[in-house]
Amino acid sequence: MIHHPQRFVDVILPLPLPGKFTYSVPEEMNGELQPGVRVIVQFGKKKFYSALIHRIHNEEPSGYEIKSIETVLDKQPVVHPELFEFWEWIASYYHCSLGEVMKAALPSGLKLESETRVIFNPEFEEDKNDLSSRERLILTFLRIRKISSVSDLNRADEKGNAYSVIKSLLSRGAISVEESLRSGYKPRTETFVRLAEAYSGESRLTELVDDLSRAPKQQELLMRFLEYTRFGNEEAIPEYSKKRLLEKVGTTTATLNTLIKKGVFELAERRVDRLSQYAGNIREGFELSxxxxxxxxxxxxxxxxxxxxxxxxxxxxxxxxxxxxxxxxxxxxxxxxxxxxxxxxxxxxxxxxxxxxxxxxxxxxxxxxxxxxxxxxxxxxxxxxxxxxxxxxxxxxxxxxxxxxxxxxxxxxxxxxxxxxxxxxxxxxxxxxxxxxxxxxxxxxxxxxxxxxxxxxxxxxxxxxxxxxxxxxxxxxxxxIELPKILTADLRDAYKRKQMRGHFTPLLFEEIEKALEANEQVILFQNRRGFAPFIECKTCGWVPKCKHCDVSLTYHKHNNSLVCHYCGYTIHHPTNCQACGSNEINTKGFGTEKIEDEVSLIFPEARIARMDLDTTRARKSFEKIIHDYDSGKIDILIGTQMVTKGLDFQNVSVVGILNADNLLNYPDFRAYERSYQLMAQVSGRAGRKYRQGKVIIQTSEPDHHIIQQVIQNDYLGMYKGQLAERKHFKYPPYYRLIGLVLKHRDKREVERIANQLASMLKRSFRSRVLGPEDPVINRIQNWYIKQFWLKIEREISIVSAKKKLQEILDEVKTQPGNSGVQINIDVDPM
CATH class of the missing domain: 3.40.50.300 (P-loop containing nucleotide triphosphate hydrolases)
Incomplete structure (x- = not known):
C-alpha cells in the first residue's frame, strides 16, 4: 500500500480575521481538491463555515493541533485562482482582511455558515424530483420548521453534516437562504401555450382547423398561434407566451380555456429572465454623428x-x-x-x-x-x-x-x-x-x-x-441639441420683496407655467427627502431629536411622523412642545414631500410624481415612475439626486434647482466639486430635440463662482480652482487620504481613547494627522463617534504608512479598558 505524504490546505474564511488558516486533508479527499474550491471547515468549538481553498501544500504548521476538512462542496472551482491576486490587492490597499473581501465578493448562496438560516420553499414539487433519503429527511424537517439554521439541520441529518444535502436542495430550488427572504424575491414565471402532442401531424391539424369552422373565435386563436409559432418563423417554435397570444389575437381567456378542455392546447409554466422585459427586438446601434x-x-x-x-x-x-x-x-x-x-x-x-x-x-x-x-x-x-x-x-x-x-x-x-x-x-x-x-x-x-x-x-x-x-x-x-440656457433666481431678494409663492421664485413659477401650457415637462430638484428637515417650537425653540442618533427628526407628512434617516427611529408628530407645553410647533426647511404638496396646490391641473427613497422602495416603483414620465403621464417630476442620474427624456423643457445653497454649504472639501457635478448633471436633463431647455437655479448667492461655472459650462474653470485649493490645503490628488473612525457606546471612553490614539499617531505621522474631531453627526445608533484624517504625500510609500498605522491601532486596542472600541479604516474616503 502506497503511503502518500500528509497534505494541507490554506483556506480563506469569510471572517474579519487577518491571514489564512491551515487544515489537514483526509486521504480520501486528496484527488478532489484544487484552489478555488469550497470546503466546509470547523472554526472554533462549534462553528462551521464554507471556506475557499487558497493553496494546497505539504508544509505542516507547528504549535497547534490541526483540524481536518469536513466536506468538499465543489467538483470545480467557484473562483479562478487568478482572482485571488485581485482579492489580495483589495485587502492590502483598503486595509481589511481577505475574509472580508470574500464576504463582499461571493453571493450569499456560496457562503454557507452554521448560523445561516435556511427557508423551506412551499412551491417545491417533491414527487417530481428524485430525492435521496437524507434530502427527504432534511426537507421533512424544514417543512415542519419552515425556517432553520444550518447548525440545526446538521443535528437533524443522519450523518451529522448536512452541508452537501443543503447545497443539493439549494440547486433544486427546494430551499433558499436567509437573504432571499429579505429581498422578497420570487422567480418570475410566465405561462406558455403549446399544441397537444395529438395534433403534431399535419393531417390531424388540418382536420382540427376544419372541425373548428363552427367556432370562429377558437379557429382564429388556433390559426394565429400557428402563425406565430410556425408560419412566421424560419424554424418552428413549440410554444408561445399566453399573455402575448391573448393580447395579439384580442380574445378572452375563456376561448383559450375551451381549447385546453378539448385537448388542443396545453399550458406550461416557464421561469423567465426577470429582465426579459428589456429584451424587445434586437436592434443595431444608431449611426454615430x-x-x-x-x-x-x-x-x-x-x-x-x-x-x-x-x-x-x-x-x-x-x-x-x-x-x-x-x-x-x-x-x-x-x-x-x-x-x-x-x-x-x-x-x-x-x-x-x-x-x-x-x-x-x-x-x-x-x-x-x-x-x-x-x-x-x-x-x-x-x-x-x-x-x-x-x-x-x-x-x-x-x-x-x-x-x-x-x-x-x-x-x-x-x-x-x-x-x-x-x-x-x-x-x-x-x-x-x-x-x-x-x-x-x-x-x-x-x-x-x-x-x-x-x-x-x-x-x-x-x-x-x-x-x-x-x-x-x-x-x-x-x-x-443646444445646451440648456441656465438662469439664476435670487432667493434672498425674492423673500425680501415678498414675491415667493411657497418655495418658488417668480422666475421659476413663470417658467413652470409656460412649460405646462405648452404641454412640456418639468423636473424639480431638491436634495432632501421628507416634508421638512425638522420641526421647532415657536415659543422656546425645542427641536425633537432621535434618541439613538445626534440628529433632528425629519417630518414626513404622509404618515404624520418624525423619522430618523440614520437608524429609522420613528415617533408620531407631537401636538405639544415637550419642553414648554406650547402647541405652536412649526416645520422648518423643506424636502421633496413638501414641494409635492405645494406644487399640487399651486398647479392643481398638473400631474405630479415624486422620486426619492420613500417612493422608490418597492422593486418596480422606480421603473414605473420613469415609464410614466417618459410616456407623458406625468407633467412635473420632483426628486432628490435620483433625477440627475442617467435619465434621458425627450419632452423636458424646464429644470428647477430649488436650493443650490444646501449643496454649496456642506462641510466637506469636495462640496464645491459635488455641487458643480450635481447641478451640471441635473441641468443636462433639460432640452428638446428642436428647442433649447431652461434651467433655473434658485440661490441666495447668484454670483457664487461655482454657480457661474455651471452657467458657463466651465468644467475646466471649476477644475483649476479646486485643484489650486487642494494643493494649498494638502488634499487629493496631491495627497493620499486615510480616514479613521472610532466608535464606542460610552462618550467619555471614545474621547479618552481618541486622545490616546492622537498622541501615538502624531508621534509617528506628525503634522499629517488631523483630529480627533466630531463628525457632522457624532452619534449614530447609540455609538459615539470620533474621526481622524491622515494626509500622506504621494511620494511616501502608502504600504509602509499603512503598516505603521496598523501597528499603532493594534497597540491601542490592546491597552487596558480599550476592548469596547471599534476602529474603522477608510482608504481614499469620499
Missing amino acids: QAQEQAYAEIEQNLEEKQVTLLHGVTSSGKTEIYIRLIKKYIQENKQVLYLLPEIALTTQIVQRLKQVFGDKAGIYHSRFNDAERVEIWNKVLNFDPESDENQYQVIIGARSSVFLPYRFPGLIIVDEEHENSYKQFDPAPRYHARDAAIVLSHLTGARVLLGTATPAIESYFNALSGKYGLVELSERFKQ
Missing part, C-alpha cells in the same frame, strides 16, 4: 496605447452609443465586457437600451437580485466559453459589486458616470471604490478601462491631463 465617430476613433487609439481612457462628454452627447459600438468590437473578439453603473435601480433606461442591442448576451448583476439568481449569474460568468454556442452572458451590466465576478476573458470595463460617489462602498469593509478597483483589475488581466462622464472626478481629470490616462473630449450634444 461625425463628432461621435471622431471620439470613437480617438478612444480606440487611446485604448491601444493606455490601460485607461477618460471620455469627457457633455450631457446628451451620445456617450452610450459610443459604448455600444465599443462593446460590439470586444464581443467580436470573444472578450467579456463589464459595464459599470453607479446604481442599477437608477439606470433603467440604459439597461433597456443595452438589452435591446445585445439581448440575452447581456446579464445584469446587483444586490436587488435574489440569492439563487446571483449564484446563477456568477456561474455563467465563471463558465464563459467563447467557443460555445450556448446562451452565455458576455456583457455584464452591474453596480459596484460586479467587479468581483469571476471573468475569464475580460476585454473591456466601462465605468459610466465615473464621478459618482455611489461607486464607493461605505460599510462594511472592504471600503473599496469600484472605479479604482476596476482599473487595478484591468492591470492584472490585461483588459482596458473606459471612464465616461460629463463631469469627471477631479482625480480622474488630473490623471488624464498628466498623461497617466488617455483623454477624449466630446463637447457637442447629439444631433446638435
